[in-house]
Amino acid sequence: MRTRISLEEAVALLAGSVSPLGVEMVSRSDALGRTLAQDVTAPLDQPPFDRSPLDGYALRSADLAGASKAHPVTLKVTEVVYAGGVPSQPVRPGEAIRIMTGAMLPEGCDCVLQHERTNNGFDTVEIYQALRPHDNYCDRGEDYRAGTQLLAAGTVVDAAAVGVLASAGIGQVSVRRRPKVHVLSTGDEVVSPEVHPLPAGKIYGSNQELLAARLRELGLTDVSAALIADEPQTVAGEMARILSGNCDLLITTGGVSAGDKDIFHQVLPLMAADRIFWKVELKPGTPVMFSLWHGKPILSLSGNPFAAAATFELLARPLLGALTGEARFEMPRRIVKVSGGFPKASHVRRFLRGALRDGQVLLTGKDSSGMLASLVGCDCLVDIPAGSGPLEDGDTVSVLLL
Secondary structure, three states: OEEEEOHHHHHHHHHHHOOOOOEEEEEOHHHOOOEEOOOEEOOOOEOOOOEOOOOEEEEOHHHHOOOOOOOOEEEEEEEEEOOOOOOOOOOOOOEEEEEOOOOEOOOOOOEEEEHHHEOOOOOEEEEOOOOOOOOOOEOOOOOEOOOOEEEOOOOEOOHHHHHHHHHOOOOEEEEEOOOOEEEEEEOOOEEOOOOOOOOOOOEEOOHHHHHHHHHHHOOOOOEEEEEEOOOHHHHHHHHHHHHHOOOOEEEEEOOOOOOOOOOHHHHHHHHOOEEEEEEEOOEOOOOOEEEEEOOEEEEEEOOOHHHHHHHHHHHHHHHHHHHHOOHHHOOOEEEEEEEOOEOOOEOOOEEEEEEEEOOEEEEOOOOOOOOOHHHOOOOEEEEEOOOEOOEOOOOEEEEEEO
């Protein structure tokens, strides 16, 4: 087991301990927000036929020479074709076909004139404008051709991608599988937020709800959460039960420091779990643990709410990236100036909650690891290197965007 390692070492151990979970087929609608595992190629031309871009008349440009309001050209209208219909005959010299937007163009025509430039006739039509070949004409395959790549592997499916899949008649796609995650918060002092009135000496458990909600914000849909008291044998049994079932990642909070009730030093041996590391050189959340049980990862975070939230971003996100093979879990880094300051020296690497506003990062001033309310509105973590002195207004800092 490794102890007192750097954040970068911890991330490397996380990534090196797991493999991507593989791929799965999902429906087009369920693919929204998911990452494609394979290229998607077009099975057909789009549009699949030459079509009209407007309501008007399909005709031959050669018949329209010199046409104007003062000198109209009169053509015979041979049929009407609506969107979804198929022309029954070609356009011959001296003829036109009345046609609607999106309808299949007949053979023989090489342009379409909008009805506003005609007398809008049904048996015959007066044409008031000349056209060139291919005016107002949508070619088959104008959008894409059969066999061309529509979406590349690694694309995160958005609304436009769903629309493209639908336009190609593609009902299912292969996406990277995302983990089924369970969050388990331990502690004799925590009770469900549904318990009223709050018993003396107790607090409402928030970590399990905070982390489960964050997982869902990050696009994971199969997430469950629970509270459990600090009894090592019971916790070990419950963790083994969860991991034996339909669970790819177990995240726990509480019980990881060195006090009398920090039970994970007993729980993990009871489970015969392999503890990979304990304690990372950062603040808050130093006593974070990472273990494997029959190859399944267990990430054990501090019970202090902000410590749990910060180490979740710093360690659970890279772990999710390793399990899915998706780069989307990485946090972008940006260099900005501090608005205000931070009065304490940072003897170890420290992460503060911050909010980016007008190119500067505002600090909340409430940075205790047990404080949760000041996390509201936080959209970045301020990364302060070990050995730094107090931050002054206008200092340059590095932030990780949440």
